[in-house]
Amino acid sequence: MSIDQQLKPLREKIDAVDAQILALLNSRAELAQQVGHLKANTNAPVFRPEREAQVLRGVAERNPGPLPSLDIQLIFREIMSACRALERRVTVAYLGPAGTFSEQAVFQQFGHAIVLLPCISIDEVFRTTEAGTADFGVVPVENSSEGAVNRTLDLLLQTSLSISGELSIPVQHSLMTNSGDFAGVTKICAHSQALAQCQAWLNQHYPTIERIAVASNGEAARMASLDPTVAAIAGETAGAQYELQVVHAHIQDDPHNRTRFAVIGNTQCTPSGKDQTSIVLAVPNKAGAVYSLLAPFSQFGVSMTRFESRPARTGTWEYYFYVDVEGHQQDDSVARSLNELKNSAAFFKILGSYPLSN
């Protein structure tokens, strides 16, 4: 029997299963439409991060295989994205242009059935979201090899928006040119963070070529597509967007390099069962103040998962502290510790409680 003859009955079974999947997908979509009508009548938000997190955790927990849970979650992320788009297509602002790691983070959080709003800077992402032109913004917060993204931390301090999600993605940089050839290249362009993340590799391989920091890796890729003297450092998605060829793949100094992103918007998430709360604090400038400030966390058994400081730029050695704790601000222990902190801090702001990424 030929291979095609052997495949025929299996393919017929796949067709039958596909017909069932199709019918079930549309049943789900009809339910989402009903949810959408209810929400429209009550002006409730379309995107509910805590509900989406629960759906994704639920399918991973119930997954019997053989499909890996991560792949199941990718599929369900897109199913929910498409269902959500039937209610309303949300607009998401991010540091563009197309093809940046920020764009990958947007798709990882919202799926593909959205309106993308690429912005020229992190400031612009905040402005556009505050103005309501975008429903949400996605901004980089921290890189595993370079540390905090200071501009984001500074803007989080001032913004009226809150954090409604967080996620991290692997960041792999490649050196690319229009032709795939390095001869004739006189400048290597990338975002300053990417240049820093590839510093040791560049010092070893191209110590004398000028490095130029530009607004984003996507912008570097665009420049390289137009100018044969420019090589870009960017992710391969950005390279493909501008039809660049890879000269050296994965040149970042840390092979496990990751960037963490925050989702900002006007949504206040309700508890999802596995949440995190971000706050900013300042303490009076006296001995032992930081130590006693954090005491309520241990008193109420709340785990701190992140502690970052930024100079307050008052010229007096004062700092803002960015703290993440496990749990939701509505959880009893978190609520009680935050209440104590609020009374003793010189500055106190809750940036948001949101589901931990899956």
Ligand SMILES: O=C(O)C(=O)C[C@]1(C(=O)O)C=C[C@@H](O)C=C1
């Ligand atoms: O449960 C809701 O609130 C829905 O709108 C449905 C749904 C889904 O497709 O499951 C879609 C969008 C929301 O962000 C959450 C979940």
